[in-house]
Amino acid sequence: MNLDINAINEQFGKDPEGLVRWALSLDEYAICTTNFRPFEAVILHMVTRERPDIPVLWMDSGYNTEATYRFADAISRRLALNLHTYHPRRSRAHREALEGATPSIDDPRHPSFTEEVKLEPFERALREMAPRTWFTALRAEDSPQRAQMQPVSVNADGLLKIAPLLNWSARDMHQYLQQWDLPNNFDYFDPTKVEEKRECGLHLQH
Numbered sequence: 001m002n003l004d005i006n007a008i009n010e011q012f013g014k015d016p017e018g019l020v021r022w023a024l025s026l027d028e029y030a031i032c033t034t035n036f037r038p039f040e041a042v043i044l045h046m047v048t049r050e051r052p053d054i055p056v057l058w059m060d061s062g063y064n065t066e067a068t069y070r071f072a073d074a075i076s077r078r079l080a081l082n083l084h085t086y087h088p089r090r091s092r093a094h095r096e097a098l099e100g101a102t103p104s105i106d107d108p109r110h111p112s113f114t115e116e117v118k119l120e121p122f123e124r125a126l127r128e129m130a131p132r133t134w135f136t137a138l139r140a141e142d143s144p145q146r147a148q149m150q151p152v153s154v155n156a157d158g159l160l161k162i163a164p165l166l167n168w169s170a171r172d173m174h175q176y177l178q179q180w181d182l183p184n185n186f187d188y189f190d191p192t193k194v195e196e197k198r199e200c201g202l203h204l205q206h
Contacts, residue, residue: 013151013167020046028131028132030134032055033057035190037190042168042182044079044081055082055129059118063190086124088116133160135163135164138163
């Protein structure tokens with residue numbers, strides 16, 4: 001695709017729904033990723049309103065809270081998501097039987113843990129599904145790294161990454177949920193990030 005990324009960001013950077021419609025109008029094979037964290041219902045609803053059958057990818061590490069699993073099930077049914085779940089090659093029970101509990105972020109084993117439970121499943125998903133467009137719910141408020149990103153970007157492999165909500169605040173997200181009477185999930189924990197503003201690596205590589 002030969003796109004003027006700066007012009008597109010200028011036009012749609014503050015128009016999430018317009019950006020979703022524009023990206024889907026390219027008619028390239030698109031996916032939407034989710035982790036069912038707080039406010040994820042916004043991106044899932046916004047994208048499936050325009051394309052109900054879009055493949056939704058979830059990298060389920062096996063370390064989610066019970067509330068997150070219940071929320072994933074509820075919102076999947078509510079929005080009739082075309083959900084594709086990718087797991088690590090080893091189950092949580094298998095991994096912990098051999099290596100013990102989740103390593104802390106200052107443990108030298110933590111990078112390999114992140115690679116196993118999140119990054120490898122995502123790379124596998126990209127290989128198997130081979131999308132050309134990727135919708136993600138990342139927001140500038142999430143981390144310093146994400147604050148440097150743009151709503152539309154192209155990675156080294158040519159994958160068009162669309163972050164319609166990048167410039168939305170938590171207040172914006174909450175208002176959208178209220179407008180559409182959508183559920184939320186605040187009991188969420190990502191063992192690959194641990195700290196709220198820390199990157200897991202997925203968006204640093206892609």
